[in-house]
Each structure stands twice: as structure tokens, then as C-alpha cells.
Amino acid sequence: xxxxxxxxxxxxxxxxxxxxxxxxxxxxxxxxxxxxxxxxxxxxxxxxxxxxxxxxxxxxxxxxxxxxxxxxxxxxxxxxxxxxxxxxxxxxxxxxxxxxxxxxxxxxxxxxxxxxxxxxxxxxxxxxxxxxxxxxxxxxxxxxxxxxxxxxxxxxxxxxxxxxxxxxxxxxxxxxxxxxxxxxxxxxxxxxxxxxxxxxxxxxxxxxxxxxxxxxxxxxxxxxxxxxxxxxxxxxxxxxxxxxxxxxxxxxxxxxxxxxxxxxxxxxxxxxxxxxxxxxxxxxxxxxxxxxxxxxxxxxxxxxxxxxxxxxxxxxxxxxxxxxxxxxxxxxxxxxxxxxxxxxxxxxxxxxxxxxxxxxxxxxxxxxxxxxxxxxxxxxxxxxxxxxxxxxxxxxxxxxxxxxxxxxxxxxxxxxxxxxxxxxxxxxxxxxxxxxxxxxxxxxxxxxxxxxxxxxxxxxxxxxxxxxxxxxxxxxxxxxxxxxxxxxxxxxxxxxxxxxxxxxxxxxxxxxxxxxxxxxxxxxxxxxxxxxxxxxxxxxxxxxxxxxxxxxxxxxxxxxxxxxxxxxxxxxxxxxxxxxxxxxxxxxxxxxxxxxxxxxxxxxxxxxxxxxxxxxxxxxxxxxxxxxxxxxxxxxxxxxxxxxxxxxxxxxxxxxxxxxxxxxxxxxxxxxxxxxxxxxxxxxxxxxxxxxxxxxxxxxxxxxxxxxxxxxxxxxxxxxxxxxxxxxxxxxxxxxxxxxxxxxxxxxxxxxxxxx
Numbered sequence: 001x002x003x004x005x006x007x008x009x010x011x012x013x014x015x016x017x018x019x020x021x022x023x024x025x026x027x028x029x030x031x032x033x034x035x036x037x038x039x040x041x042x043x044x045x046x047x048x049x050x051x052x053x054x055x056x057x058x059x060x061x062x063x064x065x066x067x068x069x070x071x072x073x074x075x076x077x078x079x080x081x082x083x084x085x086x087x088x089x090x091x092x093x094x095x096x097x098x099x100x101x102x103x104x105x106x107x108x109x110x111x112x113x114x115x116x117x118x119x120x121x122x123x124x125x126x127x128x129x130x131x132x133x134x135x136x137x138x139x140x141x142x143x144x145x146x147x148x149x150x151x152x153x154x155x156x157x158x159x160x161x162x163x164x165x166x167x168x169x170x171x172x173x174x175x176x177x178x179x180x181x182x183x184x185x186x187x188x189x190x191x192x193x194x195x196x197x198x199x200x201x202x203x204x205x206x207x208x209x210x211x212x213x214x215x216x217x218x219x220x221x222x223x224x225x226x227x228x229x230x231x232x233x234x235x236x237x238x239x240x241x242x243x244x245x246x247x248x249x250x251x252x253x254x255x256x257x258x259x260x261x262x263x264x265x266x267x268x269x270x271x272x273x274x275x276x277x278x279x280x281x282x283x284x285x286x287x288x289x290x291x292x293x294x295x296x297x298x299x300x301x302x303x304x305x306x307x308x309x310x311x312x313x314x315x316x317x318x319x320x321x322x323x324x325x326x327x328x329x330x331x332x333x334x335x336x337x338x339x340x341x342x343x344x345x346x347x348x349x350x351x352x353x354x355x356x357x358x359x360x361x362x363x364x365x366x367x368x369x370x371x372x373x374x375x376x377x378x379x380x381x382x383x384x385x386x387x388x389x390x391x392x393x394x395x396x397x398x399x400x401x402x403x404x405x406x407x408x409x410x411x412x413x414x415x416x417x418x419x420x421x422x423x424x425x426x427x428x429x430x431x432x433x434x435x436x437x438x439x440x441x442x443x444x445x446x447x448x449x450x451x452x453x454x455x456x457x458x459x460x461x462x463x464x465x466x467x468x469x470x471x472x473x474x475x476x477x478x479x480x481x482x483x484x485x486x487x488x489x490x491x492x493x494x495x496x497x498x499x500x501x502x503x504x505x506x507x508x509x510x511x512x513x514x515x516x517x518x519x520x521x522x523x524x525x526x527x528x529x530x531x532x533x534x535x536x537x538x539x540x541x542x543x544x545x546x547x548x549x550x551x552x553x554x555x556x557x558x559x560x561x562x563x564x565x566x567x568x569x570x571x572x573x574x575x576x577x578x579x580x581x582x583x584x585x586x587x588x589x590x591x592x593x594x595x596x597x598x599x600x601x602x603x604x605x606x607x608x609x610x611x612x613x614x615x616x617x618x619x620x621x622x623x624x625x626x627x628x629x630x631x632x633x634x635x636x637x638x639x640x641x642x643x644x645x646x647x648x649x650x651x652x653x654x655x656x657x658x659x660x661x662x663x664x665x666x667x668x669x670x671x672x673x674x675x676x677x678x679x680x681x682x683x684x685x686x687x688x689x690x691x692x693x694x695x696x697x698x699x700x701x702x703x704x705x706x707x708x709x710x711x712x713x714x715x716x717x718x719x720x721x722x723x724x725x726x727x728x729x730x731x732x733x734x735x736x737x738x739x740x741x742x743x744x745x746x747x748x749x750x751x752x753x754x755x756x
Contacts, residue, residue, distance in 0.1 A: 066553060067307050068098040069300060070112075070119030074105055074127045076558070076590055079275040080292055084125060084144060087296025089556045095304055098553040103560050103590065106130030112139045114571075115559065116538045121303040123296075140306040142299045146188060147316060156299045156317045160189050160272075161196040163288035163321040167242055167270045168200035170286075170323055174330050176240040176268060180212040182227060182252070183244025184219045190244040193272065197242055212238050216248050224251025231267075232259050239267065240329075246271035246278050246287050253281060253328075264330040274324055279414055283327035294319045325363045333363045334420045338427070352428060353379045359420050360412040376411060378404025382449075386425055389445035390438055398452075405449070406456045413460065418453050422446050471588055474499055475595075482595045487603035490596060493521035499592065501576040502555075503547045505529050506562070506596075507540055508570040515540050515570060522547070541573040550575050560593040564601045572596060635661045637668040643675040643750075644743060646736075650683030658694030665698055669705045675750040677702055678739055682713030692725045699730045708750050712736050 069092050075081045089099045100119055102109055107130030112122060121140035124131060128148055134141045135153070143155045171179055181197045183190045198208050214230050216223035224247065231241065231252065243249035249271040253263060261267055263283055271278060274289035298317050306312050325331040338359075356379055357372040358365065366372065372379050381396050381404040388395040395401075408418060429442045481495040489495070493504045502523045507515035515535050520528035529535070529545045541559070549555040555575050562569040572593055640646040645668055649661065665677055679695065681687060687695075699709040711732040714722075731748075733739040742748050 067120045071101040073125035083292035084296040087293035088300045091297040091300035099556045159318040160192040164196035165200040166323045178238040180238045180241040182214045219245040221251030224248035228255035246273040269328045286326045286329035378407040389441040482599035490599040491519040493519040496521045503575040505573045635664040645674040648680040680712040
């Protein structure tokens, strides 16, 4: 993840020497610039200076308590966010302070109201929408990753300008004059990097060519993939390319190689960020390394200095970055160091430990005053084993050598670098000379070193895979528990037992300012907020009920908003010894929050659907009753005389209506023991052949029951429409009076009678 920012003044090359990766930061103010070393505050502070009288929570109101640093960040995982959080938390712990990390943006979280009674100073990472509320309320605040131009808010950003200039200068030193720039200009820091690219070209006397600028759709892998055809079209117009982000470069490089472009022979490439994938790329990516942990640490030092009453810098704190030379630009730093060592004629003693450590640190030099053992404690054991092989004495225990190699892998996991150490030891022995027995012992020692390094490196990968497998299983179990259980199970937080969390509290929103505790969890059975207890937004989570690991600052607390598109549900507070590490593994903690939100949404929808189903069932029963009433009204059966049913029909007559009448009449004949059925069509607007056919069906069905149908209300226009229709033995009458007269005078018989 890239970070944004802008610069207030230029940076001289002497301020940031290539190859250094120290802990310095620069402050740029309105009046000029001042270079400072070490922490952003410029001096170490005792923890006692960072304590203040407590007026909230349990205990004596006069008892000092440590400050709490609040962090608001839109994301928790990734190569940028996780190291920034680590830098903040580590620095806060060093000062005896606590850290609360809230996922979201200031505007979405109603910050700084949320947890304001727990938090003393705030760090906003990248997202600054809503920062005006912090300005109005005069809350101590520092921004990381972007430059806020108003509100006198200190901003910690990487020195984008100096980093790109060092990359361009390096390519120029390699002889390149046609250098492209690839990046997404939506991001403010990418625009700064582009301007630095143009300035560096001008410094080198190279004219800027807008045709060599390729804009990507985003700063990630897909943006690089999509832009690959445009760079391939320039393959004969440029010999090198600066990428605004590593992920753009890493997304594009495989496509360039697949198209036959050789890196770095045909095109030298330099990225920016030094994400973990950069070293494992093919070829390894030369890049400008950002110290994200340093950014977090500098921000924490700044906010703590403000809380201690010190004056904050007016604008920018720029963190140093370093050009890391790898193969993609045409460099082979490790081979160069080996060649230099061979040319210098170094021996096996004296400074061999320093040369080994410099290999591990390459391209960063080991400071002259620094002890190799301070960087790699196990180097002494390795050299003891090497000397024992030369002299034929007893070597150090194998376990101690394995630990030493593991330490080396922790410093430089690249296998090429690790094998280069073995090559350096072999060359050193070759220069020393010795008998054949000594040579065999040294070769056996080096073989065992290669095997131990390979085994240790494999253990690292196996451990990473095992951790990933645990996360997958944990997330599967959490998802199963949340999405297949009841709402009560989701709210109880019992599913946290399947995770690395030691403590949790979930509060539902009652209204805009009040939270109600709906669930709590403690792995060791410690105190948790009572279920149903109410807390103001400013007082959640309740400081007096936090576990000791949170109160001491040992563990970082995460506060996650639980929301869906339909509803703001509440907040989940989590604490655990490995939660900070888990946030770097594809957002595991964020997955839990999303699953909990989905479970609450699902349960709410199920309850809503159940209520709707009951309403529908009631509505259906009412509709059935109304339907029966309508059906009866549509075909009423009136016992007019003993054995005589009158069926007055009103309205249009279609196939459905005919079936309804047929059913009602046949049932009515049996129920009333009718001998005559008078179908009165006076209210039927028109009778065509289809209606006549239906009337004939009714007549035949009734006759099968031993009764007779008489058609009443035949008007002249109906008679004309039925002139060509065969009505069979269906008798017709123009009026009800006429048929009644025929019935009362005995002129009609139940079946087979003549027309009256």
C-alpha cells in the first residue's frame, strides 16, 4: 500500500545518502527545514512524564494513569497498515502507554466522540475526512501517510521526493537516458513522486518526454497488469522505468517477461515501497524502501510529545527511505561484495565476521562503530564451527549452529544471500590454504551449513503455511459458528474461543449516543462488562473493566465497527497477544467483524421474514374468506320455491366464471333437492358462442342430476346473438315473471319439458 503526502521543500542528497536505512526523520516547517536524528520527538521521555491525573474510571481520582493513544485507520491488514500499527504500538509500550486501534474513518466513526474518555491523543492513518471535528475540539492529533494543509496538524509522510530522486540518479549512473514513469496519479504521493522524477531528469540534463509517462488505473497489481501493453509498445523507446509502487511493477513484470522482454537487459525497473514480494520477484525488484514502522513510531512520538506539553512541528515530518539495489536494475549487490572481498584479499580471521554481516545487510553498510555480533549474535558460533573444521577440533553443538543460521534467515531470508555467506567462507579458506584433510573438513562443514540453512529456511516456509492453515481453519470455524448458529450464539461471543482473542466485548447501538453490551468473552474467566449495561459512546469500552494486559499497554486493543449496508449494529472490542500479527494475514480480524455483521443481518432478516410470513398467513386467511364471499356473491343460490333455485348472474361471463357457476349450481342442486334451476342472465352484458357453450355445459350437468336448467332474462339483442347457436334442450324465458307463471301453472316438467 502506498502512502500519500506532499513536500514543503527540497531535500539535498547529503540529507539522505543512498544505502542508509537508519531511524532518522526530517521535520519540514513553514520557515525552513531541520534534520533530526532518532525519534520524532528528538529526545527520550520518561514514562513518568507521560502519566496524568486520572479523573475517569476506577480508583483514586488523583492516581496518575498512563496516556492512551487512539489510532483511526480504514484498514488493519497489508504491507503498509500493519507495520504502521506495529510502530505505533511498540513506541507506546516503550513509554508505558496504551494503544486503541479503531477501524474506520473519522467521519464514519463520529470521532473523536467514540472512546474519547479512554483516548488522550489521536493518530489518523491516511483517511482524514472528518478531521475538522478534531480541530474544533482541540484534540491532540497527528496524521500519518498524507499531508493535511489546514488545522495545524502535524503530518508524518515518507520522503517521496528524495526517494524517487535517488532511483532516477541510480538509473542515470547505469547509463540510462530514456526512463519511463509508470503510476496512478489519483494518489497524492504518486503525484509527488512524478514531480520528483521530472526534477531528477532535469538535474541530469535529460529532457522530459510525456510519451514515456504511463498512467495506471490503481496502485496495485491489476493496475500494472492492465498497463503492460502500453509499456511494451514503448520497448524500443525506453531502456528503464520508474514505477510509482512496487505492486504496479510486480503486476507488470511477468507480462513483460512473457512478451520476451528481458529484465534488466532490455528494460531496467525500479519500484517504490519494498513490499515483501519485491525480494521474491523474478528478478528481485530494486526499489525504494519505505520504513512504515518508522512512520508509526514517529507519529506516536509526536502525539506523546504534544500530550507532554511540548510544541509540535507546524507541518511535516518526513521519514527517510532507502534505495534497495537488487537485480531488476542491473545490479548484483551480493556478487559485487564477493568480488570486492576477493579483490581485497581478505583472510579468514580479523574482520570475517564483519564481512559476513555486511553480506546479510547488503546493500546497507554496517556502521564502522557497530559490532557484527549486535546485528547477528550467532556469527561468532558460525566462525567457531568454521575454525574447528580448519583445525580439526570439536565444533559447537549442532543446535547452537542451527540457531545461528535461523538468526541469519531472520535478517536476510533470501537464499542467494545466505548461500553467498557459504561461498565467502569457502573463498576465505582457499586463500588460507591448508592440507587435504583440512580441506575435506571445511567442505563437510560448509555442506552441513548449506543443509542447515536450507532446513531452517524450509522451516520458516512451513511455519508460515501452518499459520495460514490455522487461520483458514479458524476462520472456517468462526464462519460456521456465526452463520449457522442463533443470534444469541453470535452475540454471546462464545465463538471467540476458536480464535486468538483473549478478551472481547460487543455492544449494540441503542441510539446515536448509547451502546448496550450484548455479549462479552474472557478466555481466563476475568471480568467483563455486564450484559445489558449501557455506556455512552464516549465511554466505550469501559476502562475500569478492561483486562490488565490492556490497562498496562502490553496488548493493543482493536475496536471494530460492526455494520452492514442496512444498519449500524455497534462495536466489537478485541484484545489478544497475537491480534496485531493477525491483522497482517489477509485481514483476519476484519473477517471476524464482517462475519459477525453478516450473522446479525441474517438473523435479523430471518426474524423479519418470520414476521412477514405470519402476516402473509393472516392475510391469506382473510383473502380466502373474502374469496369465498366473492364466490358466493358471484353465483348466489336463492331457493325461490320448493324444488326451485334462482341463480342471478351479474357481470361478464368467461371461462373461469362458467366453471365457478357450474360448481356452485351442481352443488346447490344436490343440497337443495332442486328440480329446476333458473339461470337469470339479465345482468350479463353480452352472451356469445363461448358463453352459450358454457350455459349448455351447465344445463347438461344439471340434467344428469335429474333437474332442469331454465335460462331467464333473454333480451332481444341476446336472442339475435344466439340465433345461429344450438342451445340443445335449454329452455329460455325473457323474464322471471314468465318462468314463474309457467312453474306455478304446471306447464313445466322437471326434465324433457317443452318451452313455455
